[in-house]
């Protein structure tokens with residue numbers, strides 16, 4: 590597994606090779622969440638629009654909380670500077686109009702309009718992002734207008750009954766209007782945004798994804814009530830998550846700023862079986878902290 594950090598001002602992005610794909614991102618609860626799969630030309634949430642995601646054409650916005658969505662206007666405006674076409678924001682239908690209005694306000698402030706497609710969708714409404722790739726939104730458990738997104742590869746395969754036929758014979762069948770291929774869906778990534786446990790964990794486009802990206806905001810045993818109140822995952826939910834999600838790779842995001850990475854890893858080790866623990870990558874590993882100087886002793 591590769592591990593590297595891009596340092597840009599105060600920001601940094603973790604970079605991980607997971608299966609065949611590179612997943613990059615930064616996700617700290619309440620601060621910033623942006624996760625991207627550059628090879629698929631998809632970004633999940635936009636955070637504060639770090640440089641690394643500006644060239645990506647599709648942003649799937651999971652919900653409107655500022656730590657996930659603040660960079661929308663900056664993302665759309667910066668694309669002009671790098672010669673990219675208008676970006677596309679895929680978001681719950683109810684949030685499309687407020688985002689359009691936000692871009693209108695920015696046009697008033699800046700004196701010019703940053704083009705972009707704000708595409709409002711409902712759960713289950715597929716969006717094609719490449720000839721062989723689609724994004725399928727699904728409902729998560731984080732209040733109104735919150736969505737997760739699966740990126741699904743679509744392949745067409747010759748039906749078994751026709752595999753022995755010659756090329757000209759297949760052409761003949763096609764001419765007669767016979768459907769000789771069937772459609773196969775391969776879920777590549779399922780990004781669940783902010784969410785508590787929910788029915789989506791059993792959705793085939795989520796639980797069968799090659800990579801599932803799931804939050805875990807709380808690791809402290811005393812914070813279970815806070816997790817339930819805010820509709821977030823607690824590490825205590827993870828044995829169930831790992832049972833319902835069949836993905837060989839599960840990427841964990843959205844740790845709180847106060848969670849020490851070493852503690853988070855230890856708690857994961859204690860909470861999960863060895864086999865489940867081996868499927869998990871915590872995306873947000875932080876650079877070593879500088880020692881605090883002259884900090885007053887706690888009272």
Ligand SMILES: [Zn+2]
Pocket residue numbers: 618619622654656657783843
């Ligand atoms: Zn969040």
